[in-house]
Amino acid sequence: MLEVDKMLEKCGDFNRQQLIMLLLSSLINLLSAMHFVSSSIMNTVPKHWCADGLGSGPPPPNIDECKPFYSNSSNSGTCKKYNYESYMGFQSFVSEMNWICDDKWKLKQANNIAMAGCVLGTLVMGYLADLLGRVPILVFANVITVLGNFLTIFGVNFELFCMLRFLMSFVVNSNFSIIRILIVEYMRPSLHTVCLNICYGFLIYLGMVITPSIAILMGSWRRFMLLDALPIIVVPIFYYFVPESVQWLISRQKYDQAIESLRRVAKINGRQIDDSDFEEFIEDCKLSQQNTKTNPNLLHLFKTPRLRRTFLILLFEFTPWSLFRLVCVVRHWVLSIP
Known part of the structure; x- marks a missing residue:
């Protein structure tokens, strides 16, 4: 809506409000990157071998071994206890739960369920x-996401662990995509690329780089997941510093709430807006909606050259990655079938 863009220019389209949203978006992106990497870290499969019948402190074998080294009448060739060679002292979820050898299918199934949830x-x-x-x-x-990370610490059985990973994967894309949409709406168009690349691309890259080192410092997957759950204390501030989408409120004909959001943006940015400007804005929005004879649908993406170009760019950008993830889900699911 052009009326919204003009109103945002008066309320301030790059000031304190936008900087606060960029800061919160950077925090969310950093935490989301930690969440992405946390699955790989906690599911690390260290070098392992069967400890049945071995004395204290034997040298580790050159390769992973699931069968006992010494067979006798007291064992049936099935290992009951394993030794692990952890990387830099980090204890992973797999090494604690012994999801290896005959139980390695549990890890594959959990990953399949998580990707399906995503x-x-x-x-x-x-x-x-x-x-x-x-x-x-x-x-x-x-x-x-944060509660799921915290409750995973207590997810010591297969069913609960899979349920928690599904819930976290179900919402993981919304963590950073929704606030990105709000930033695009409330920020000056000429600054979209620079600001979003900094708080989105750079912060996610930084989070993925530093997360393994943080996990090593924590020493175990439980302490690492607890650290990942602590940011829940900052989540409620979103209600106070992130305004609702004005375009969405207008589309739902919630005009009073739209004005309230714009007033809050103007107040934080130190702008004074006359009531007559808000009234004129609402009248223009109502007139625009009255002139719209049909409700938007998927086919309207091809209505104008600009929409067609934007849609095709996004389609070619994200479709290969989405197909790759779908293929990975199917592949893991097939390989995990006993």
């Missing part, structure tokens, strides 16, 4: 954001 959540959470609003879904997604 694919399904991308569709459902986007629909909920259109139905209930951007900010509530943003807060909900971050709360579920």
Whole structure:
């Protein structure tokens, strides 16, 4: 809506409000990167070998070994206890739960369920954001992620662990994508590329680089997941510093709430806006909606050259990655079948 863009220029399209949103977005991206890497870290499979019948402190074998080194009438060739050679002293979830050898299928199944949750959540959470609003879904997604990380510490059985990983994967894409949409709406268009690349690309890269070192310093997957869950204390501030999408409020004909969001942006940015400007803005929005004869649908993406170009760019950018993830889900699922 052109009316929204003009109103945001008066309220301030790059000032304190936008800087606060960039800061929160950077924090979310950093934590999301830690969450992405946490699965690989906690599911690390260290070098292992069967400890049945071995004395104290034997030298580790050259390769992983699932069978006892010494067979006799008291064992049936099935190992009951394993030794691990942990990397820099880090104890992973796999080494604690012994999800190796005959139980390695559990790890593959858990990863399959997590990836399925990610694919399904991308569709459902986007629909909920259109139905209930951007900010509530943003807060909900971050709360579920942080609580899921904390509760995973107690997920010592297969079913509970899979359920928690599914829930976290279900909301993981919404953690950073929704606030990115809000930043695009409230920020000056000429600064979209620079600001989003800094708080999105750079912070996610930084988070992925430093997360393994943080995990090593923690020493175990439980302490690492606890550290990852601590940021829940900052989630409630989203309600106070992140305004709801004005365009979404206008599309739902919630005009009073749209004005309230704009007033809050103007107040934080130190701008004084006359009531007549807000009234004129709402009248223009109502007039624009009255002149719109049909409700937007998927086919409207091809209505104008600009929309067609943007849609095709996004399609070619994200489709290969989405197909790759789908192939990985199917492949892991097939390989995990006994």
